[in-house]
Amino acid sequence: MAYQDLREFIGTLEKEGELKRVRAEVDPVLEITEVVQRLGREAIPHRLKPRSSHGSNAGANPSTPNLSGLGPALLFEKPKGSRVPLLINAFGSVRRMCLAFEVNDLSEVADRIQGFLKMETPQGLFDKIKMLPKLAELGSFFPKNVSKGACQEVVRQGKDVNLFDFPILKCWPQDGGRFITFPLVFTKNPETGKRNVGMYRMQVYDERTTGMHWQTQKHGAEHFRRAREKNPEGRIPVSVAIGTDPATALAGMLPIPPDLDEMMFAGFLRREPVQMVACQTNELEVPANAEIVLEGYVTLNEMRTEGPFGDHTGFYSLEGEYPVFHVQCVTHRKEPIYLTTVVGPPPQEDFYMGHAVERIFLPVMKMQYPEIADVSMPAEGIFHNLMIVAIRKSYPGHARKILNAIWSLGQAMFTKVIVVVDHDVDIHNYSEVVWKALCALDPQRDVQFSLGPMDTLDHAARMQDFGSKMGIDATRKWASEGFTRPWPDEIRMDEETKKRVEELWKTLSLD
Ligand SMILES: Cc1cc2nc3c(=O)[nH]c(=O)nc-3n(C[C@H](O)[C@H](O)[C@H](O)COP(=O)(O)O)c2cc1C
Ligand SMILES: [Mn+2]
Helix, strand or coil: CCCCCHHHHHHHHHHCCCEEEEEEEECCECHHHHHHHCCCCCCCCCCCCCCCCCCCCCCCCCCCCCCCCCCCEEEEEEECCCCCCEEECCCCCHHHHHHHHCCCCHHHHHHHHHHHHCCCCCCCHHHHHHHHHHHHHHHCCCCEEECCCHHHCEEEEHHHCCHHHCCCEECCCCCCCEEECCEEEEEECCCCCCEEEECCCEEEEECCEEECCCCCCCHHHHHHHHHHHHCCCCEEEEEEEECCCHHHHHHCCCCCCCCCCHHHHHHHHHCCCCEEEECCCCCCEEECCCCEEEEEEEEEEEEEEECCEECCCCCEECCEEEEEEEEEEEEECCCCCEECCCCCCCCCHHHHHHHHHHHHHHHHHHHHCCCEEEEECCHHHCCCCEEEEEECCCCCCHHHHHHHHHCCCHHHHHCCEEEEEECCCCCCCHHHHHHHHHHCCCHHHHEEEEEEECCCCCCCCCECCEEEEEEEECCCCCHHHCCCCCCCCCCCCCHHHHHHHHHHHHHHCCC
């Protein structure tokens, strides 16, 4: 059975030795961030996958799989100034991501997705019958409306609404204020009525008002624009759920297509539909198991300065103008738990979330581009700055095609630098990538620049949201690509010699 709520996940984390309780009083203003930074973190994890057998010389990279992450999840029982306990770092390791999705390896989630993608249009009656169970399974993931939810055990409206009841973090010294960092923001497409759920940070301006950091390419921003076109003076209903069962909580950050309901996807991930309950004061529904729900609206003719905010780039994202969320009603459980996260210099908790996205969506990429063998995003690349792609090259210019493909693939469009290598490079071994990519390069010939949308957080782009990208074709060059010199083999000892020396080894007394 899927986790019924955040508490059940906390129980599992505790049982698995993945969670520590902090009973001392700690201030959500800066102190909690600093505690998290001091957890037993190792160097930036360079390998999250066991080494693959092909391609590399054994022993070339000393780093080993790093599964320990950023120390344990922490439950702060007494955040200063609030009666609500705070959970952080809940997803800060590969193991905890696996526990969240109830799998032993993230590839299991990927395999399930691939199973559904493989459902081709059935031809004959027999094929149709064969597919029925799968289709039924797909249908069974649709969110279910229920009439009551634990998230509404306590209802506060009007003057009783006070966001400062909750231990909302001020993460870093130059932050513009306190920010809700792990929300599920619910809106409806004003034209189709379809739901969107996104994880967008919210700066707290006062007891009942927050910012709504909808970056311009995101689905929430699109709902805002479409509604504003129709009625510039109007408002749209917005509800925010904080602290649900883990798969649902994570669904908000998944890069899935517009109008694909994140709650359906969450149901798929947890193999059980998400139960949704109607909000008290607007027309939206939220997960019934949420710890805390904020209900209200965003006005379409109002923008307010948001930021600065210490971001996952490791730098502050500077002030910008963003929509404003007015909270009319807060509902919560009797004793709610506040779920949050800190972003900052990599790696932070979001690295492990992004890593899961990388692994889970690889089959989707491969489905569209079967030549893609693997993809890797180093922590220092903060996802949108660097993607390494291994391809099975089949025709001249193939690597260039993949550059263009990635720049047009959902949120991968933000990728600032793409390095394409041949499929026999172990792309999770960054020393191997640097070595082989640089050896394969004639920079003037192999580097390609392009212009396009940039991540809002990119502070080096010539203007916000728009800038240049670089693609590097680091594959072996072919004669059919105009490269007529011979290409050398990689040095490898022959098997026979290796075997002989293996037999000799003990007599050499070198161990
Ligand atoms: C910790 C964290 C914080 C995030 N904060 C924001 C944010 O403030 N604004 C934003 O547009 N995206 C933010 N994102 C990324 C979005 O959640 C992600 O792009 C998601 O796919 C957006 O949903 P959408 O595709 O339905 O718009 C954040 C992601 C994480 C993991
Ligand atoms: Mn979406």
